[in-house]
Amino acid sequence: MHMIRRGALAAVSVVAALAIPAAASAHRQWLLPSATVLSGADPWISVDAAVSNDLFYFDHVAMRTDGIAVINPDGSKGEIKNPATGKYRSTFDVQLSQPGTYKIVNTGEGASASYKLGGETKRWRGNAAELATAIPKEATEVKIMENARRVETFATRGAPTKEALKLTGRGLELEPVTHPNDLVASEPATFKLVLDGKPAANVEVEVVQGGGRYSKAAELKVKTDATGAFTVNWPSAGMYWLEAGVRGGTSSIPNAERSASYVTTLEVLPD
């Protein structure tokens, strides 16, 4: 597949993407639902939202809740209830008033840049709209990166449904082959990574089991195939964090490189 280079982006319709090597000490963003498989007429879940190194321990910084959205089973927009943000984590509730599968998602889009000014390297981060005024005209060696990130989790009341899982076609997304709320330890699960609606091939996916504070957590890496598909053989039941990042796709900013990341928390139940 194609390697992506700056300058070629605008000219080439890019389907393949270059995986960003995951930094060993990267801070991890996560949404942690209190339950993912629910029964009854009016179940609720409570969700923790944080950024930390170890999963799923809230010991670094809270995730802001203002970007968090709920997609109801019928595809309509839902709401988070009782949001609160503390030092280390945010927490909020979701009432599962409809039967079926809910998607809880935090998306963010932005830009970052580095450039040289008077011999010094400067860095900038903000909204793409601010770029024009943020970087001085006399700056040289300007490198611009457009970023799209997506952090998700899922919860299902009753039988799993698919409406809320529909892709937006923007950024890096997970297309279920196995339903994300139908996971058990004995059965491998298959998903597809999709960048701007197209298969994201040859992308490394990091899979980390929660609970690493007192014993080494299971960690594995899998790669997507030509169709963007990857399969995870769960080491055991538990709560898992999946992350992938790519550079590629089409940036809306001229002469900018594009990066997109995807994170999801999945619960794998015992048989």
Added chain:
Amino acid sequence: MRLPIYTAAFTGLMASPALAADLELNLEIPRLTVAEYHRPYVAVWIETPDKAAVKTLAVWYDVKMKNQEGEKWLKDMRQWWRRAGRDMTLPADGVSGATRAPGKHQVVFKGGAAPLGNLPAGQYNLVVEAAREVGGVEVVRAPFQWPPKARATSSAKGTSELGAVSVTVKP
């Protein structure tokens, strides 16, 4: 209840090979010495040898709670919930029932009548799953052949949430 004439008449017909056969379940809910005891939720279902659920025969849970609040914990019977429960509408007539006390329980399901109905001929497991609040969950399977040519019993034994479980099929 038995209609010998009909039994004789239908035995040779493929359409309803087991009309008058019975499936008798005996199960024991163990008496546990624990500080906080709640009766277990119990699901009883029939599966094929590859574990595909065919029929749910019984679900014992807190059916009497207001606003169907007892259904909140049905998912704790994880195997049943994933394979059958989550696709059912509850309460279900002849299937839903109250939780039962520790001790031995016998339930007889009649071939041709709900909830057993007309089970296609084949090899099956009868599955019992018990999940207890502040306790554990356990699944026990006992195989049986349907329709029975002769009276046959198979037994299994739980180790924590279930005691002896046996299924007896009778033509």
